[in-house]
Amino acid sequence: MPKKYSISFIGFALTFIGSVLFSTKAIIVKKAFADIEIDALSLLALRMLFALPFYLAVLFLTRQNNSSLSVQKWIQLIVVGLLGYYVSSYLDFEGLRYISAGLERLILFLYPSFVVLINAFVFRQHIQRNQKLALLLTYSGIGLAYAGEFNLYHLEPGFFWGGLLVFICSVTYAIYIVGSGRLIPLTGATKFTSYAMLSATAGIFIHFLFKHEASSIISIAGEHWIYGLLLGIIATVLPSYLIAGGTKRIGSNNVAIISSIGPVSTILQAWWFLGETIHWSQLVGTVLVIAGILILGLKKQSPE
Numbered sequence: 001m002p003k004k005y006s007i008s009f010i011g012f013a014l015t016f017i018g019s020v021l022f023s024t025k026a027i028i029v030k031k032a033f034a035d036i037e038i039d040a041l042s043l044l045a046l047r048m049l050f051a052l053p054f055y056l057a058v059l060f061l062t063r064q065n066n067s068s069l070s071v072q073k074w075i076q077l078i079v080v081g082l083l084g085y086y087v088s089s090y091l092d093f094e095g096l097r098y099i100s101a102g103l104e105r106l107i108l109f110l111y112p113s114f115v116v117l118i119n120a121f122v123f124r125q126h127i128q129r130n131q132k133l134a135l136l137l138t139y140s141g142i143g144l145a146y147a148g149e150f151n152l153y154h155l156e157p158g159f160f161w162g163g164l165l166v167f168i169c170s171v172t173y174a175i176y177i178v179g180s181g182r183l184i185p186l187t188g189a190t191k192f193t194s195y196a197m198l199s200a201t202a203g204i205f206i207h208f209l210f211k212h213e214a215s216s217i218i219s220i221a222g223e224h225w226i227y228g229l230l231l232g233i234i235a236t237v238l239p240s241y242l243i244a245g246g247t248k249r250i251g252s253n254n255v256a257i258i259s260s261i262g263p264v265s266t267i268l269q270a271w272w273f274l275g276e277t278i279h280w281s282q283l284v285g286t287v288l289v290i291a292g293i294l295i296l297g298l299k300k301q302s303p304e
Contacts, residue, residue, distance in 0.1 A: 050232025084176025098162025
C-alpha cells in the first residue's frame with residue numbers, strides 16, 4: 001500500500017515558501033535576457049556555478065550517514081536529477097526567450113496534474129477528495145489566467161514555440177517530483193537534493209563545454225555575477241531544499257498542489273518588476289488558486 005500523508009504546518013510552510021522562491025526564477029531570467037547579451041545555456045551554467053559550492057558543502061556535512069543504495073537506485077537518482085534541473089531548466093530558460101514570465105509559470109504549472117496522474121496510474125496512489133477539489137479550483141484559476149495571457153501575447157514572435165518548450169518542461173518536471181517522492185525516503189531530503197542537483201550540474205556543464213570554450217564561463221561569471229548569484233541562491237539552492245523537505249513531510253501530490261501558488265507569485269512579480277500587464281482573468285484565477293491552496297493547507301486529510 002502507498003504511504004498516506006497528512007498536511008503538517010511545517011510541510012505546508014516549507015513547500016509554500018519554496019514555491020514562491022522558485023517563482024522568482026522566471027523574473028530573474030527575463031531581466032537577464034533584457035539587460036545583457038547571454039544565451040539560455042550560459043545563463044543556466046552561471047546559475048549552477050553559483051549553486052554548486054552549496055550543494056557540495058551540504059553533501060560533505062551529511063556524509064557520515066550515507067545510505068546504501070543499489071546501482072539501480074543510483075541510476076534512478078541521477079536520471080531524476082538530470083530531468084528535474086537540467087532538461088527541465090534548459091527547456092524552461094529557452095521558452096522564456098519567447099513568452100512572458102507570467103505565461104511561463106502558468107504553463108509550467110500544468111505539472112501537478114501530471115504528478116497526480118503518474119502517481120494514480122503508475123503507482124496506484126489514491127487521489128483523495130480534498131485533493132480533487134483543490135485541483136479543480138487551482139486548475140480553473142490557472143485556466144482563466146492563461147486565457148488572459150493568451151489574449152495579450154499570442155501574436156508575439158515565437159509565442160507557440162516558447163509555450164511548447166515550457167509544456168515539455170512541465171512533463172519532465174512532473175517526473176522529477178514523482179521520482180523525488182519515491183527516492184527521498186531512501187536517502188533523506190537533504191542528500192537527495194544534493195545528489196540530484198549535482199547530477200544536473202554535471203549535465204549542464206558537459207552541455208556547455210560542447211557549445212562554448214571552458215574559459216568563457218569565467219568571463220561570463222565575472223561580468224554578470226549578480227544574475228548567477230540571484231538564480232543560484234535565491235531561485236535554486238534555498239527553494240530546492242525547502243521543496244524537498246516539504247515532499248518528505250507531505251508527499252509529492254500535496255507538494256504539487258500547494259506549489260500552484262507559483263503562477264500567482266510570478267504574475268504579481270512580473271507586473272511589479274517587469275511591467276507585464278495583469279488581466280482581469282488573472283485576478284479571478286488568482287483567487288481560485290489561493291482558495292484551492294487554502295483548502296489543502298487548512299483541512300487535514302483523513303485516511304480513506
